[in-house]
Every structure is written in structure tokens, then in C-alpha cells.
Amino acid sequence: MPFDPTTLRYNDAGLIPAIAQDAATRDVLMMAWMNAQAVAQTLKTGRVTYWSRSRQEFWIKGETSGNTQELVDFRVDCDRDCLLVMVNQVGPACHTGRRTCFYTEVQDGEEIEIATPMAGG
Amino acid sequence: MPFDPTTLRYNDAGLIPAIAQDAATRDVLMMAWMNAQAVAQTLKTGRVTYWSRSRQEFWIKGETSGNTQELVDFRVDCDRDCLLVMVNQVGPACHTGRRTCFYTEVQDGEEIEIATPMAGG
Numbered sequence: 001m002p003f004d005p006t007t008l009r010y011n012d013a014g015l016i017p018a019i020a021q022d023a024a025t026r027d028v029l030m031m032a033w034m035n036a037q038a039v040a041q042t043l044k045t046g047r048v049t050y051w052s053r054s055r056q057e058f059w060i061k062g063e064t065s066g067n068t069q070e071l072v073d074f075r076v077d078c079d080r081d082c083l084l085v086m087v088n089q090v091g092p093a094c095h096t097g098r099r100t101c102f103y104t105e106v107q108d109g110e111e112i113e114i115a116t117p118m119a120g121g
Numbered sequence: 122m123p124f125d126p127t128t129l130r131y132n133d134a135g136l137i138p139a140i141a142q143d144a145a146t147r148d149v150l151m152m153a154w155m156n157a158q159a160v161a162q163t164l165k166t167g168r169v170t171y172w173s174r175s176r177q178e179f180w181i182k183g184e185t186s187g188n189t190q191e192l193v194d195f196r197v198d199c200d201r202d203c204l205l206v207m208v209n210q211v212g213p214a215c216h217t218g219r220r221t222c223f224y225t226e227v228q229d230g231e232e233i234e235i236a237t238p239m240a241g242g
Contacts, residue, residue, distance in 0.1 A: 003227045019140055019149060026147040028140060031203045043227060076232070077222040078215050082152040084223040094199050101198040102205040106124045106164060111197070 005039040009081040015051060018083040020061075020093065022100075023072040029093035030101040032059070034083065046071045048085055067091040092118045126160040130202040136172060139204040141182075141214065143221075144193040150214035151222040153180070155204065167192045169206055188212040213239045 010016050015033040022029055032050040034042065038058060041049040045060075048069035052059040062068030073086035094101040097117030105114045131137050136154040143150055153171040155163065159179060162170040166181075169190035173180040183189030194207035215222040218238030226235045 001232045003230055003232045017138055017152060019152065021149055028142055028149065028205050031138065031140065031198065043230075074227045075223040075235075076225045076227065077152065078217050078219075078224070079222070082222070084149050096199050098199075101200070101203070102196040103199070104197045106195045106197065109124055109164075111122045111124045114196075 003043075003076075005036040005043075007080065008036070008039065008076065008083075009079065010036065013053075015053070016081060016083055018048075018050065018085055020048065020069060020085050020087050020089070022089050022093075023086040024088070027100050028102055029069075029087070029089055029099070032061075039083070042071060042085070043074060048087055061093075062090060065091070067093065069093070124164075124197075126157045126164075128201065129157070129160065129197065129204075130200065131157065132202075134174075136174070137202060137204055139169075139171065139206055141169065141190060141206050141208050141210070143210050143214075144207040145209070148221050149223060150190075150208070150210055150220070160204070163192060163206070164195060169208055182214075183211060186212070188214065190214070 008016050014035050018034045019031050020029045035051045038049045038051045048061045050059040068090045069087040075084040092099050098115045103115035105112050129137050135156050139155045140152050141150045156172045159170045159172045169182045171180045189211045190208040196205040213220050219236045224236035226233050
């Protein structure tokens with residue numbers, strides 16, 4: 001069946017969550033949002049493109065930082081309301097310089113940092 | 122720092138997205154939503170508990186199906202507006218009987234099913 005980005009289920013703001021997973025390490029790197037046009041752009045260009053809710057503009061991941069996400073696989077969930085993009089991540093995915101945004105773990109009721117910023121990240 | 126579920130950033134409906142990843146295979150299994158009480162319950166019981174938006178009730182994963190998610194690790198992202206739960210998944214995570222909800226892949230503009238329902242799932 002041909003894929004049509006408009007057939008996904010977007011929220012009231014026209015957005016769908018997209019989970020980025022490192023295709024090599026399989027670490028979950030981040031979650032951000034796409035609109036239908038960002039979905040289409042991601043598939044067309046092979047460069048993962050989100051919609052920035054804070055800046056209200058397209059966000060081609062790594063365009064300014066160089067920490068790009070090259071699309072490897074693009075997956076849709078059963079309800080068509082969440083996306084999983086498998087990526088080749090250059091450098092850190094997180095704006096804090098860490099490889100992944102999920103660097104805080106709750107252990108025995110305490111928050112523990114389990115990753116540090118990458119060198120030169 | 123002690124973890125307090127009320128310090129997470131919830132959306133206008135009081136919910137935060139939670140990504141479930143298989144702790145063994147590292148497959149991303151599903152994405153669902155939690156409220157502050159579901160977060161607290163998940164950590165307290167070790168059984169991953171979501172908030173069902175369709176039924177407007179707590180959803181202890183697997184309570185009726187037996188396809189439970191035992192919590193292995195609980196992580197918070199940099200913006201504190203997304204969760205990652207690493208789980209021991211019993212049986213399929215998806216209501217279609219597939220191990221993961223992300224069984225549809227877009228390849229060359231076509232939707233391809235890359236997983237089938239589990240036996241007895």
C-alpha cells in the first residue's frame with residue numbers, strides 16, 4: 001500500500017510523536033514531533049526533520065549543530081499515531097551534548113545521571 | 122536528588138508520553154501515556170502502568186491479557202517531558218498480537234508489514 005503522510009493520526013496541533021532510535025547501538029536517542037510535511041520531508045530527503053514546537057518551524061536535525069540524523073528505517077505504529085525512526089546519529093542527539101536525551105535514571109527513588117556529555121559534543 | 126513525579130512536564134491533559142523498550146532485545150515496543158499517579162504506581166509496583174486515554178482509566182499493562190511489562194529501568198529525558206521504560210515484556214506488547222506496535226515500515230514509498238502476530242499471542 002502506498003504510504004500517505006496525511007493518513008497518520010495527528011494531535012489537535014497537527015503533530016505526531018517520533019521516537020529516534022540509534023540503528024547501530026539501538027539506544028533510544030530522543031523523542032520529538034513531526035507534522036505531515038516534516039514526515040514527507042524526512043522520507044524524501046533521508047534527513048530526519050521535526051517540527052519545533054518552541055520555535056514553530058521545521059527543524060532539520062543537525063542543520064546548525066552538524067549532529068545530523070540520517071534515516072535508516074521509518075516505522076509507523078499500529079494506531080498510526082506514533083512514529084519510530086531508526087537513524088545513523090552523528091555526534092550527540094541531545095542538546096546537552098550527551099548521546100541520548102534519556103540520561104537520567106530513577107534508581108531507588110533517586111535521580112541518577114547515567115551519561116555524560118560527549119567529548120567535543 | 123529524590124525523584125518526584127510531579128516535577129515532570131505533563132501536557133494540558135496531565136499526561137506524559139512513555140516509550141517502552143524491551144530490555145533484552147532492545148526493540149522499541151510501544152508508546153503510551155502516563156499521568157503523575159501512573160508514574161508513581163509504575164515505580165512503586167514495578168508493573169508498568171499507563172493512563173488509557175480512550176477508557177480514561179489506569180491501564181496496568183497486561184492485567185487482563187497477561188502480557189505484562191515488568192519494569193527494569195525508568196528514565197527521564199532532558200526536558201522532563203518524555204519517559205523511557207526498559208521492560209521485561211511477557212508475550213506481545215501490541216494489541217494485534219505482535220511483539221511490537223511498530224510493525225509497519227515505509228520502504229520506497231510503500232507500507233510493508235515486517236512482523237506477524239506471535240503464536241498464541
